[in-house]
Amino acid sequence: MLSMFLLGWRPVRVPIGCAAPFLELCRRAGCPYTHFTCTDEYLSVQMTCAAARRCEAACARACVPAEFGAVRGLPDLGRRMLQRPGVPVGILLGIVLLWLSGRYVWDIRISGVETLSRREVLDTLASCGFSVGTPLRGFAADRLENRVLLEDRRIAWISVNRRGTVAYVQVREAVYPPAPTEPAPANIVASRPGVIERVELTRGNILVAAGQTVDAGQLLVSGLYDSQTVGVRAVCAEAHIYARTTRREVVEIPLRAQARSPSGVAGSDTPAGTEKYLIFFGKSIKFSKRTGNQDVVCDTIEQRLDLTLVPGIGFPVAVRTVWYVPAAQPAGYTRTPAEAEALAYLELSRRIAAIPGGAELLSKTVCPILTEDAFILDVTLTCVEDIALSVPIRVDG
Known part of the structure; x- marks a missing residue:
């Protein structure tokens, strides 16, 4: 049976009235057959291709009406596969993949x-x-x-x-040890000039009092203790020093502004180009490329899709896609004075809220100025804020 499949076989059918001459002809010509079946109308057998050729020639000489079918088995399968090139290519790729499977990391x-x-x-x-x-x-x-x-x-x-x-x-x-909890020795100096309003001391030697005027960088609280028993000891001074300070803020909003839009065209998000790569066993193979305007400055967006045959089980094949999206380009426009004024006051509010130390605003003097190019707010602020600034103590030797 296996030899017939490998060599190929053909079905043969003769009328039942010619069965005896046909069988005698097969015996004389040396044509072996299998799958002998007989019905009321026909006698059917199967022969190898070589035996069928001899039998067909003998039947033609003896005028025996025999019907020989098409070749079947491996030769017929190979012929049909050649008509569909995708099938042998797939089988070849499967064999190569099977050969690679035991030699590389999947x-x-x-x-x-x-x-x-x-x-x-x-x-x-x-x-x-x-x-x-x-x-x-x-x-x-x-x-x-x-x-x-x-x-x-x-x-x-x-x-x-x-x-x-x-x-x-x-x-x-790796687990790193926690940072040391003991702070390094430090003094407290004034971060800006002002008049001391109140002092909230936690640790250290206070050197100023309420009502005293101080300059920026002046020592307010010392972290050094001088003792007759243990000598000089350095600690990290801690305190809140609230002082009345004066700040000058200048907020300038240009009337000529720049907005950003992709490639100068607002709302344009069409990629200028796309590239696709097949990653097979770590090797990257480009199989698709679409280019657009090469003169456009682009941002790059990458995406990797790992392919799997069974969920949860890795497969050494992935597809990497690269999009080139036009980058945002500046485009100018002109603000009205009212728009610039609103933005200036909004920026002023942000700066006041950003003053460190929980500042308390006492007074505010605003001088608006409109020029040809910008709207300017010249602001003088008087507030009470924490001017304590911790400065590490340098220990020589």
Whole structure:
């Protein structure tokens, strides 16, 4: 049966009245047959292609009415496959893939990560020469583990175990000791000039009092203690020094502004170009490219799609798509004085809210100025704010 499939066979059918002459003809011509079946109308057998050729010639000479069917078996299957080139190409690719399956890394599975992401660990392994598509020949887990520990200080321990074509990576992240709780010795100086309103001392030697005028950088609280028993001791001075200060803010809003729109055309988000790559066993193959206007400055957006046959099981094939989107280009427009004034007061409110130390605004003097190019607010602020600034103490020797 297997030999008939490999060599090819043909069905033969003769009328039941010619069965005896046909069988005698097969005996004389040496044409073996199988699958002998007989009905009320026909006698049917199967012969190899070589036997069918001899039998067909003998039947023609003896005028026996025999019907020989088309060739079947492996020759017929090969002929039909040649008519569909995708089938042999797919079989060839399957054979190549089967040959590659035991020689390269198909998947990397990572466990034990907490703060690190899986992609960060994969990038570290790739920088050490190990990724999907890496040949397994010459693979040494101990050398790879040592290189990873030297490459990424965030990893304290790593184990790489290979089972077939899958690499199982176990990671333990480095745990750093907590920062010291004892603050370094420091003094407190004035961050800006003003008149002291009140003092809230936590630690240190206070050197100023309420009502005193101080300059920027003046020492307010000392972190040094002088004792006859232990000598000079340095601590971190802590205090809130509230003073009445005067600030001058100049807010300038240009009347000629610039807005940004993609390639100078508002609302244009059509990519100027697209490239697609097939990543097969770590090798990148470009199979699609569409270019647009080459003179446009573009931003690059990348996306990687990992293909899988079974969910949760890695497959060494991925598709990477790169879009080139036109970058935003400046486009000018003119503000009205009313718009510029509204923006100026909005910026002034933001600056007042950003004053450190929980400032309390006492008074505000605003001088608006409109020029040909800008709207300007010249503002003088009087407020009470915390002017304490911690400065580390330098210890020589």
